[in-house]
Amino acid sequence: MRLFNRITLLTPESVELEFTLAGIGSRALALLIDYHIVAFTLIVFWLLLTFVAGQLLDYLDALSVNYGDLPVWLLAIAILVTFTIATGYFVFFEVTWQGQTIGKRFAKIRVIRDDGRPIGLPQAALRALLRPIDDILFIGAFFILLGKKEKRIGDWVAGTLVVQEVRPVVKAAIAISQASENLAAELPQTTHLSKLLPDDFAVIREYLQRRNFMEHNAKSELSLQLARQARNLISLETIPQGLTSDEFLEAVYLAYQKQGGGGRGRDEG
């Protein structure tokens, strides 16, 4: 079954692009972070304002100037600034960071236009201005939950989509032992390394990258199982003496990569 909604877009250049929609979870996470940042900024602003306004009024009192309407003006400015912070935060970041806010960057999602282009000021502004309406009674949340394209009202009006960010994953370097390197040099001659498919290589690489976080017993078992399967795939009789299953997998990984096959791995593209 498909766990994430996908969408295929046709760009103005008639190129088909496929995106994975952001999903309610990532959007809630992004919103949680963004609203905390906005709230924190607003608290700091109001504290500062209270302090500055107090000082100012004290100063004017000391000068015995009749300042009459000043407090009302200060309040008006404060309300205007509050609105600017609350809306401007989203507009500013979504425009300058190509559809991302701090929360969205953390949640690895991005706003794009319906045709796949990056959003501009009008879209970001519409989304931000309609945000309060989406927040009333959680209307936006229901729209995202129930709609096929996961659009809240702001998205419908602005013509935008929120999708998962396609970001090349920076993986930890794989530590390879000396014994593995020696074996890797022999493997192309002694085995049918070409029988290993890019998908198989991807699995081995995935294992080697993630093994450090694995629980000890489960890791040993998995390593042994993968090593046996890999050995069968490349038609090797026995794993050389004195080599652990991990070292054997490292050797296969290295040999395959040196052969130039690694670049064709499916998730490298």
Added chain:
Amino acid sequence: MASNPNPYLVQPLDIGNVVSAGIQLYRTHFKQYFGIALIATLWALLPFLLVIPIVLFYTAVQTYYGTLGLVVPAWIVLAVYCSAKYFAGAGAIARLAFGTLINQPESLDSAKRYANSRIWGFWNINFLLTLMYLGVYFVTVVVLLIVLSATGIFSLLTNPDPTTFALNPAPLILAGLFTLLLLLAMVVIFIWLGSRFAVADLPLATETGSNATQSLGRSWNLTYKSAWRIALILFITFLITIPLQALAQILVSTFNAIIAVSFPQDSPTFALLSFSVGYILGLVAGVVVLPLWQSIKAVIYSDLRSRREGLGLKLRDS
């Protein structure tokens, strides 16, 4: 992986995606999961409904109090059994969800049978977890009492003497701060434990030959170094249930307004109707939310197994 139609499962999932995946799982299997949750919740409700006729009986006849010695233990046994049925239902949902995630879907009946055959295991897990949380709570209270009485603040609190307080308010303020810190620590411990045991019923529901204590141990091992990530997942899930609760709240208010048209607000009929509506809607909300938690727990569990055990990392059979 070409052979795997679900390439996302092999890669570890981000926090938001765990929640989205759980919700999608629930959406696509709504009827199935909701049905199980409904029956499970009705089981949990049964003992409480039975209290009503029992109370009515004794108030009506005003005698036979001796039989209470039999009725009360029988009721407790029933309550234990019914709660076990509830936990087994939750386990069945988790089993179905996990089966779907690893592309080994199972029939509804078979999942129910499996969970029901381990009914006391599920009960034990929940019983042990409850004992643990109560333990943390009691330890907190005892520490608080010991510290407060050892520093003499307890006697100050029970015999408030305004003059001593005015002379030296520091001890009381310190005591207040200490209490606050202790409560905060307790909440943090609760969240942390809740995350470490978040998938406690999943191993029992999915791994053959697992029992209650092993299941708890598995949850503990799998969540190693993942506690705060899981806490955030659970918190996001909670946030998403808020609109649902809000919806229930709105419905309750609407119904109350409708009832208020026909009955005066201080009449017993109004109170009864209003209470029943609120109660039933609360129940429905509980039924709706249970599969959500179970689905998300199933995603957390499969994700943890992928991270900690490489679940799904498999080469072709040659």
